[in-house]
Amino acid sequence: MSITPPRRVWLTGASSGIGAALAEVLLKSGVQLAVSARSVEPLQTLEKRYPDQLLLAPGDLTDSRQVREIGERITQTWGSLDTVILNAGTCEYVDAQAFDASIIERVVRTNLLASSYCIDVALPLLRSGLQPHLVGIASSVTFLPLPRAEAHGASKAGMRDLFESLRIDLADEGIAVTLVSPGFVDPPQARQNDFPMPLRWSAEKAADHICEQLRQRPLEIVFPALFMAGLWPLSRRPKRPQPATGKSMAHTSGHGKGNP
Numbered sequence: 001m002s003i004t005p006p007r008r009v010w011l012t013g014a015s016s017g018i019g020a021a022l023a024e025v026l027l028k029s030g031v032q033l034a035v036s037a038r039s040v041e042p043l044q045t046l047e048k049r050y051p052d053q054l055l056l057a058p059g060d061l062t063d064s065r066q067v068r069e070i071g072e073r074i075t076q077t078w079g080s081l082d083t084v085i086l087n088a089g090t091c092e093y094v095d096a097q098a099f100d101a102s103i104i105e106r107v108v109r110t111n112l113l114a115s116s117y118c119i120d121v122a123l124p125l126l127r128s129g130l131q132p133h134l135v136g137i138a139s140s141v142t143f144l145p146l147p148r149a150e151a152h153g154a155s156k157a158g159m160r161d162l163f164e165s166l167r168i169d170l171a172d173e174g175i176a177v178t179l180v181s182p183g184f185v186d187p188p189q190a191r192q193n194d195f196p197m198p199l200r201w202s203a204e205k206a207a208d209h210i211c212e213q214l215r216q217r218p219l220e221i222v223f224p225a226l227f228m229a230g231l232w233p234l235s236r237r238p239k240r241p242q243p244a245t246g247k248s249m250a251h252t253s254g255h256g257k258g259n260p
């Protein structure tokens, strides 16, 4: 009887939020996990708890050189990858009355360009992997444009097209491609949004759901089921944009951060 080796998984954005929760679920399931983010400390904490399963791969994913170095580290240590989960991302809200293209640039660089750098180094590794699976964490905002979500929405719509085209082009090689479209998931403590986030899930609940669904290698994972119905009225009210009221967008950078 042959024993299946643990899957080798590369997870980006593993230092907080959904990524940190995904890392916990994946490590508990026994996979070998390479973790990336700019903050090294949370990754080192994981390494202390799972020394035999964790491969530290920190770096700024918007820097293609650093991403190539991460790819080299994974190649030298493992030589292949079975699953790649591109979760790292950011969100900043746009004020259309003081439109600032640099917000679009930053968000697209993190969510779309960094994902493409990761795909660049991941594909050769996936081609040597077992039942290879490429997963992108996009957003439900790609189904429903929301007020102030121009940057996040554009970046995630780009990600959706990138992954959906790749799905077609990689099918003959047996590389499955899954897009995950979360609704609102609890933001980290440091980045609490003070606008309503209907049907919000905890990061732990989201991670459990994603990992459970990924076993079926579906085309898409969308949650929560009623998110679209709950947010539909927001997209129909251009004169009363939300989320945008009160002090909700007053962050130090001057631009609110949040999701989706």
Ligand SMILES: NC(=O)c1ccc[n+]([C@@H]2O[C@H](COP(=O)([O-])OP(=O)(O)OC[C@H]3O[C@@H](n4cnc5c(N)ncnc54)[C@H](OP(=O)(O)O)[C@@H]3O)[C@@H](O)[C@H]2O)c1
Residues within 6 Å of the ligand: 012, 013, 014, 015, 016, 017, 018, 019, 036, 037, 038, 039, 040, 059, 060, 061, 062, 087, 088, 089, 090, 091, 110, 114, 137, 138, 139, 140, 181, 182, 183, 184, 185, 186, 187, 188, 258, 259, 260
């Ligand atoms: N939370 C939601 O409601 C929601 C909804 C829809 C979609 N999403 C998507 O789900 C994903 C995770 O979101 P989250 O809410 O869990 O966000 P989060 O808590 O802010 O986590 C983002 C992760 O991405 C990493 N990251 C950001 N920029 C990076 C960079 N340049 N290089 C390397 N790593 C970087 C962060 O680590 P460092 O800062 O340490 O680098 C962190 O680990 C994102 O793609 C987000 O767009 C979230």
